[in-house]
Amino acid sequence: MSRATISRILVVFLGIFILFTAISINKYIKSPDFIRIDSSNAGSFSRKVVLTIDDIIKNNDQSYTINGWAILKGSNSMKDQKKIILLNEGNRSKYLFYKPTDVFRRDVTEHFYKKRNYDLSGFQLNIPLKELPPGNYRLGVQITTENGQYYIMSNEKIKI
Known part of the structure; x- marks a missing residue:
């Protein structure tokens, strides 16, 4: 040849x-579950946001399932909207936002002495690996209330 x-x-x-x-x-x-915006639209960083990642499960190299809960202290979780943030540590100028499935978590309300209703603070998110470029992703949460958007990043990471 x-x-x-x-x-x-x-x-x-x-x-x-x-x-x-x-x-x-x-x-x-x-993809309807995927939103890409730059960090200027992520909202205000707030220490009033509490995020706990209960577990991260890798499903046969096909997807990750992320379970946890998140609240904005002083805000009723029944009215709040959550999005899970993935920040590619190789490209910190773009945040990836996913809408998780809400999970009922009465234990979170109990933990905070029933001062607010945090029963709908739980979440579960399934992310197909084929939707993400390779890299290390740091996890966070954005909470949208009547008063604005707030976010916090955790130290939890996933690797694609």
Whole structure:
């Protein structure tokens, strides 16, 4: 086989690779559970946000399941909206936000002496690994209330 033929074959494979990559990125960005915004839209950093990651489970190299709870002290969790933040430590200018499934957690209300209703503070999030570029991701939470958006980052990490 001549060098010219090999070059043409490589160009065709490269073109196919680029086409499939573009299609995959388009699907990735349009995923309804995925929101990408820059850190200026993350809200205000607040020590009033409490985040506990109970466990992180890797499911057969297909996905991660993250379970935990998060509150904004003094705010009723029944009205608050949560998003889990993934911050790629290799690109700190972009935060990835995922809407988790709410989980009923009466134990959190009990822990804080029933001063507020935190019963809906629990969450579960399943993240398919194919949706994330390789890297180390630090976990956090954003809580949206009637008064604004607040976030905090944990020291918990996942590796893709």
